[in-house]
Amino acid sequence: MRRTPHLSTPPPFRLTALLAATACALTACAWGGDQNAKDVRPPTAPRGVTVQAGSATTAHVMWNQATDDTEVTGYDVYRGATRVKRVPGGKHMVDVVGLKPSTEYTFTVRARDAAGNVGPAGKKLTVTTPAAAAADREPPSRPGAARGTAEGARAVTLSWGASTDDQGVASYEIYQGTSKIHSVGRGERTTLITGLRPGTSYSFTVKARDAADNFSPASRAVRLTTKADSGGKDGASGAAGTAPAGFHAATHRADGAYYIDLSWTPPHTGGAVSEYQIHLDGRTATSLVFGGTAPRGKATHSFYVGKEPGAAHRVKLRAKLPDGTWGAYSPERAVTTGRSS
Structure with missing residues (x-):
C-alpha cells in the first residue's frame, strides 16, 4: 500500500520570514541596499x-x-x-x-x-579668444584702489580702477585671499561676489590679465565683513545691492486683456542674470528665465493679468544670483489696469 508523504507545516516564525522574503523579491525591496539605486x-x-x-x-x-x-x-x-x-x-x-x-x-x-x-x-x-600678442612679456599695470560694500549677510560689491597694458587688458581676476573666485571682462569695473558666510571677514584683491597671460600686481586689498544675520528668507540675501535697480511697472491693454509691463536694470554680478522671480499681490506669481543672451543693461518683461479694468495690483521682482540664491526684492510698485502709470 502506497503511503502519502507527510508534509510538515513550517513554524510561524519561519512562515513569516518566508513570506517576507518572497514579498521582498517580488517588490525589489532593498534592505540595507544602496538607496541611490532608486x-x-x-x-x-x-x-x-x-x-x-x-x-x-x-x-x-x-x-x-x-x-x-x-x-x-x-x-x-x-x-x-x-x-x-x-x-x-x-x-x-x-x-x-x-x-x-x-x-x-x-x-x-x-x-x-x-x-x-x-x-x-x-x-x-x-x-x-583674443589674438595672441607676439613676444608680450609686459604685464598690465596694477588696478586702481579696490573698494567694496557688504551687501547683507552673504554678498559684497567690489569696484576698482582700470589697468593699462601695452597690448590691452583682457580680463580682471578677483581673489579672496590667495584663491581666485571670479573673473570679469575688461570692460567691467564692478562686480557682485555672492555665496559668502554671515558675520565673516574677507580680504579681496584684483589683478588685471592680458591676452598673453601676463598678470598685473594685485590691487590694494580691501577687507569687508558680512552682516551677522541672514537678512532674508528662502535663501534671499536681503541686501539692497543685490536687488534690480530702476524698477518700474505700468499697464497696457491689448486684444481685450490687460498686461503689466516691467522694466529694470539687473544687479551688477559680473555676468548676465538670466533668471528672475516675479511677486504679484503678496505671492510668487512666476519665474522669468531669459533664453539666449540675458540683458546686461535695461531689461523688460510683460505678462497677462486679466480682462477687468480698474483692478489694482502690487508687483516686485528679484534676481537669482551666481551662487544660486535669490537677491533682494526691488521696491514694490502699485498699478491699476486701465490707468496710466
Whole structure:
C-alpha cells in the first residue's frame, strides 16, 4: 500500500520570514541596499551660465547652482561635445586652459548626482579668444584702489580702477585671499561676489590679465565683513545691492486683456542674470528665465493679468544670483489696469 508523504507545516516564525522574503523579491525591496539605486531622476540644467575669455588661451565659465531631488555632487563642463572639466558640486566656476588664440569655442555645463544621473546641458554659450600678442612679456599695470560694500549677510560689491597694458587688458581676476573666485571682462569695473558666510571677514584683491597671460600686481586689498544675520528668507540675501535697480511697472491693454509691463536694470554680478522671480499681490506669481543672451543693461518683461479694468495690483521682482540664491526684492510698485502709470 502506497503511503502519502507527510508534509510538515513550517513554524510561524519561519512562515513569516518566508513570506517576507518572497514579498521582498517580488517588490525589489532593498534592505540595507544602496538607496541611490532608486534615484533615476537627473538634476536640472544649470542656469545663468556665463563664459568670458580670460586670455588668448583661457576661458572662465560660471553657472548658477542646479537642483536635484537628492543632491548635486558635481558638474561637467563641455567644450563642444568634449568634456574638459569635472568639478565638485560646491563649485560653480572653472578656468578652461589650453585654448587657441583668435578661436571660437562653445561651452555647456551639465550637473550630476550621487547615483550617476547626468542632467541636461545648460545654455550653450560661444566665446572667441583674443589674438595672441607676439613676444608680450609686459604685464598690465596694477588696478586702481579696490573698494567694496557688504551687501547683507552673504554678498559684497567690489569696484576698482582700470589697468593699462601695452597690448590691452583682457580680463580682471578677483581673489579672496590667495584663491581666485571670479573673473570679469575688461570692460567691467564692478562686480557682485555672492555665496559668502554671515558675520565673516574677507580680504579681496584684483589683478588685471592680458591676452598673453601676463598678470598685473594685485590691487590694494580691501577687507569687508558680512552682516551677522541672514537678512532674508528662502535663501534671499536681503541686501539692497543685490536687488534690480530702476524698477518700474505700468499697464497696457491689448486684444481685450490687460498686461503689466516691467522694466529694470539687473544687479551688477559680473555676468548676465538670466533668471528672475516675479511677486504679484503678496505671492510668487512666476519665474522669468531669459533664453539666449540675458540683458546686461535695461531689461523688460510683460505678462497677462486679466480682462477687468480698474483692478489694482502690487508687483516686485528679484534676481537669482551666481551662487544660486535669490537677491533682494526691488521696491514694490502699485498699478491699476486701465490707468496710466
